[in-house]
Amino acid sequence: MAADGLTPVFSALADPTRRDMVARLADGDATVSQLAEPYRMTLQAVYKHLRVLEDAGLVSRPPGPQPRSVRLEVATFDLMDAWTERYRRRAEQRHRRLDAVLAQMEGDEHGQDHRDDHRGRSATTGHPDDA
Known part of the structure; x- marks a missing residue:
């Protein structure tokens, strides 16, 4: 990822909810439901935030059946x-x-x-x- 590849990363982290999700994931992997618990938003909104974080390469969810854990991608950090x-x-x-x-x-x-x-x-x- 070149320096320009960091643009989506910094853009994703510009949102306080996504920064909070990243901070919580720093303590350990979590399911989407676990990540959604403290927020007053729909599960669909949480998935949208996660999609932005995934597209930026900050988090990943391994393929497989639900519930899947969300984890931080250390390489991007x-x-x-x-x-x-x-x-x-x-x-x-x-x-x-x-x-x-x-x-x-x-x-x-x-x-x-x-x-x-x-x-x-x-x-x-x-x-x-x-x-």
Whole structure:
């Protein structure tokens, strides 16, 4: 599945009911009836949500007689993880560069303040208590 193949995955996960179904399936396989229990919708509506998740490759139902368990497809989550990880690493690199620049600026600022303390005093002028 190419990056463009992730479009149906992210589209399917845009719906809060489908995200909730995925979250519940992360705890273990479930039948459609079990998945339908907490929702105030018809079984037909639950099947429509499952069809979207199946078409996106997020869940599967093995062929066979009813009741069939719905299960998550780990391979699709691995693809999503690889895609998001690439951009997370890029963002972390940008933040590390920014942190380095800020640390350098802070170090320069402290160095500048320290130099300013010495610039205002001449070598021949001592402290009044030294006189």
